[in-house]
Amino acid sequence: MTHSRRQFLSTASMLMAGAALPSALHGFHRVAAADKLNVGAIGINGMGWSDLNSILKVSGVNCIGICDVDKSVIDKRLGDLAKQNQKPTVYSDYRKLLENKDIDAVIIGTPDHWHCLQMADAVAAGKHVYVEKPIGNSIAECNVMVAAQEKSGKAVQVGQWQRSQKHFNDAIAFVHSGKLGQVRLVKVWAYMGWMKPVPVQPDGTPPAGVDYAQWLGPAEKRPFNPNRFHFNFRWFWDYAGGLMTDWGVHLIDYALYGMKAKYPKSVMASGGKFAYRDDAAETPDTLTTVYEFDGFNMLWEHATGIDNGPYGRTHGIAFVGNNGTLVLDRGGWEVIPEKGKMEAVPYTKSVDNGLDLHTKNFVDVIRSGNLNDLKTPIQTGALVAVNAQMGNIAYKTGKKVYWDGQKGQFTDKDANKYLSAGYHNGYKLPKV
Structure with a gap:
């Protein structure tokens, strides 16, 4: 694990404090309402596809890139998008999609174990991000994702769309x-x-x-x-x-x-x-x-x-x-x-469609530059994902576990073994 303990605890403390997001941070790259907003989508089989369809209902949004590891999914989505007059470039590696400087924002609809790496890479590449829930597959990943957003100043909306429902x-x-x-x-x-x-x-x-x-x-x-x-x-x-x-x-x-x-x-x-x-x-x-x-x-x-x-x-x-x-x-x-x-x-x-309201909110924030208007910023997504991960950790340990809010960890060493997800195949937890 390359993420330092000091950084882990600092991010956990920020989450606990519930600090408000600044309305404008370095590197935001606001997109004017009159401009086209170009999006790319990484993982387009399930919710990623639902998210992309929803965001394309917003005026001025255009899909110029899609990425998936399954060619049959790509082929199907190309046909579906052609019916909407969308002709995106196809990528087999999401990192190549992120190199496209014309893409303003990306949707991440991959399995949970990919969310942290892809979101951190996306904001580092200057993209705004709509990431599916749960944001991370471990408490450590949730903290890294918050730190990555705060360092970049990009808009990161989590797909907990009920936050947008009346x-x-x-x-x-x-x-x-x-x-x-x-x-x-x-x-x-x-x-x-x-x-x-x-x-x-x-x-x-x-x-x-x-x-x-x-x-x-x-x-x-x-x-x-x-x-x-x-x-x-x-x-x-x-x-x-x-x-x-x-x-x-x-x-x-x-x-x-x-x-x-x-x-x-x-x-x-x-x-x-x-x-x-x-x-x-x-x-x-x-x-x-x-x-x-x-x-x-x-x-x-x-x-x-x-x-x-x-x-x-x-x-x-x-x-x-x-x-x-x-x-x-x-x-x-x-x-x-x-x-x-x-x-x-x-x-x-x-009486409303939460997903459509949620993706529109994401676009509106990109255009306004006011991060405080996000319905589900990454800090909110991290808070609930950490709570859910705590439930799984308690189940895995078979114990009643106690949380030390000051240290950002459990008081039980067996529980703390589950704070981080294992990274394999040459991949490492992002260092922010």
Whole structure:
């Protein structure tokens, strides 16, 4: 690990302080509203493709570069983009895309284990960045990504698009109003009935046109297995953190936002592969995690193959107060009162497209130069990603672990072994 301990702790301290972003930093390279904004996209199979489609709806945005390790994905996207009168240059190596001085901003939609390297390289190359969540596959990577943005002064938006939705922000404003009374518990959950077992498959040869070495990047070298490729990569520790990070960063984000909280005092987690014991996935299909903050607990639950989550919702956040409980999900929010203590607030539905609002916000900030207007700056993305990683670390250690906010690490040496992700194949954690 080349990132120094001093730098690691300094960045962690900045995250804890929640320092405001300066409105203009060196090297911002503001793009005037009348100018074309040229974007490139790295990883365009899943959310990267959704992000690119969304940002192209913004007036004046043009795609001039795409990069993916899978030629079949490239070929399909070239056809899709041609229908939108977009004719990007194709790159097989993202570093070559970053050398294109005509590209103002990049979208990073690769698997989690690539986010840190690619984001750090992108801002160093003078690009603004829209990076998918979770931002890093370790706490150390999250800290490096914050440091890279702050050094560069570039706009970095994290793809937690719920931050741009009206009903989410209306619900949090209600929490902040104090009408719920003392909130002593926040429940956060993801019950994913659509998720089925990942069938065991033998190792084999990468499909024609796939640069598997480039896909692995800093991850441990292993034989190609279709289960670890494309969407299912998120169920393997080498590349991601399972539902704890995949959905957790979306939902825990709002729990922290509602409670104006940063980092917990302690975390403990229990779970495992209870539903699909013999499938190929590594990450737990069932997990319960308890975060202890000053004055309240946060409870995370996830379960695959089940839709009947708390309050009859597949996912959500519930702020449990003395006067009532506010329940919030992607569809809307409501308040369920404690008898005789407050009035109910009927269910209010979502009315907007969070992703489209989020990518437009990113473009608007690039054009205005005001980083404070970003809905999900890298500091916000790092805060929630670190909290989610803490849950996985508590699960892996099987202990109740305590966080030392001053040192930016756990008090347990076994837990601290998981602060950094291993880098392999000649790659090293970026040094900022």
